[in-house]
Amino acid sequence: MKRTFPLILVFVFGILGIIPFISPHPTIQGNDEFLRNNLLRIIAAFALVLGLGSLLKVHTDKIKRKMQNWQYSWVLIITFLVTSIIGLFGGIEGDGILPTRIGSFQFDIWTIYWHTEVPLGSTMFALLAFFMASAAYRAFRARSTEATLLLTAAFIVMLGVLPLGNSISPHLPSFAQWIMDVPNVAAQRGILIGVAFGMLATALKIILGIERNWLGGGGAE
Amino acid sequence: MKIVDSLSRIDRRIIYLMLAIVVIFPLIFRSPLSVRVMPPVEKLYYAIDEIPDDKALILNYEIDPQSQPELDPMGFAVIRHAFQRRIKVLIMCLYVQPLGLAQNALTQITNEFNSVAQTNADSIIYGRDYVYLGWVVSPLLVMLGMGESITNVYKVDYYGNKTDTLPLMAKIKNYNNVGLLVSISSGDPPKWWVEYAQNRFGLRVGAGVTAVSGAEFYPYLQTGQFSGLMVGMKGAAEYEEMVEEKLGIKIRRRASEALSSLTYAHLVLIAFIIIGNIGFFIKRRQK
């Protein structure tokens, strides 16, 4: 029961997911819309709430057990609580019951997003430019024919995509574009088709109950 | 020997410093570069330009802070193009993070147009010319649901207005009233739009993607599943070039300004890779 019922659910809802793609019948399309808008959407929202709960649990456990860098978990929890309170009670447009302005100083959810989340997120990825430069210098060696091919294609594309490429030769940008359009498409398509077959096989295994690893999230049994 | 050794062991901080210098200097001492527009971007431009008057453009603004420098200029250029040509636009996000950036783009560009508008007809009016649908949970449910009814999926817009009270939504019911969907994203959403919305409802899809994932989207362009493609900051600069050339919108081109820095950074990187390889080959020979 504890394993059979969920497997039956996966099978039934898997079929319910496939049929609307095949049958344009209004009843089937209508039922599909009802299922998506009224059931699945709300369940999906709870899944994300669960993710949040798990995050907070991990960090509160870290604080309780005084694990390494536990002090920083306080920073996370406090900023999360402050931002949530401002957002939930201050409203998305700052029109909630909590005032989010003192004179000309604003601290609504939008201001916090724009001045903390945006710079932090952008900068974390901006770091990658430096790491990539350092890694390319240390690791990118033309040890073999294949590596030399990779390097050559990289250099042609790096020069060809920029206006500098046009200055070097008017054919260089076109050649770089040809590399993207022909050999690159061939390689990417081969990989894409292979991955698609793999995904299809896994999807069928899940619906038919052959793949059961996902059941492991239910504790013992 | 010492020189050979040092060629292969340049301190990483020197590399970081060189990279920072060649990026900063062209930003301060600007030298504009002309951009050659390539076919994938041209295709996207004309796909948007040829949207019929009775159909709308859906812009899936999937730009998060991590991809903002590359993708935001694309979003700005596409919105300017649509507003200039009076194409009706619906803007939506599949995730929460891009919401703020989408609103920022809309506010800025609407103010740009309205600051020079002479009449009501010239102005960009919310609800009449564009609607910011915002976000609801689960990408798959949104993609499939909008094929039946957009207002059933987005009962309220980003600002909390009921969508079925907005004038534009009286005309734009589902994908049948949409000429093109352009997904500007740092991840897989453009592929999902093709997989679900295009396959089931015949929706035309265009894409703007980061350069990291750019190479893997070319197969979809070749099959015609994408009506056009912008890749990275260069793609954004090309679109800005087209918008300026074809529509006469002379405005600050953020992506194009960065091309000088990009050029020097590429040259520095190529130089370091070559230096590393020279050291490697000399050492190998000596062994």
Added chain:
Amino acid sequence: MNISYDFWIWVSAVMTLAIFSFLYRDNPFYKIAEHIFVGVTNGWGVTFYWHRVLWPFLFDPLFNQHKFLFIIPFVIGMLYFTRFIPRISWLVRIPIGLSMGYYVGASIPAGIQAYIIKQIQGTILTPQNFQAWHAGNMGIVWSIILFIGVICTLSYFYFSREQKGVLKVSARIGIIFIMIGFGAAFGYTVMARVSLLIGRLQFLLGPWLGIID
């Protein structure tokens, strides 16, 4: 130089520099900034989940409009939290099975069409594909190269047989295409990463220090 006096611009600048400090080495400023990022991102998410999903789609219909049918998705959604109660944690499989079943089912016909059929259609040697290049007779050559490349790339990843004879040759050709494709992808990746750096430096030099417009 025209340094900003705005509080929030300084907050943004300090956050940016805290993350950049990681280039020197891992340090408390970086860690604090990292944790602030996660906290704010989730707080921002909670705001939208409540105002744009849970309230308009569940609690408002349930409590204000008295549409009691919404109790069903509410109860199923609440089963997610049984994950934290070991004795009844198996119940979490119900909402997982339900939603995963639908998403996986929906992906089957969609994936076959988009990732297999359409891609094969784009590869086979037809007049339509020759003309798609807008390159006249060269379109035929590019299409043949593409066709050979796709077949050889697929053969490279075929490990059910020992790669010898014809398979060895096609796999070798396949690896050439793969290396060119990955080289092109690396070239684009460089552009992407540097673009992100340019974006942050434009902020530091512009709104914060006022050195550029």
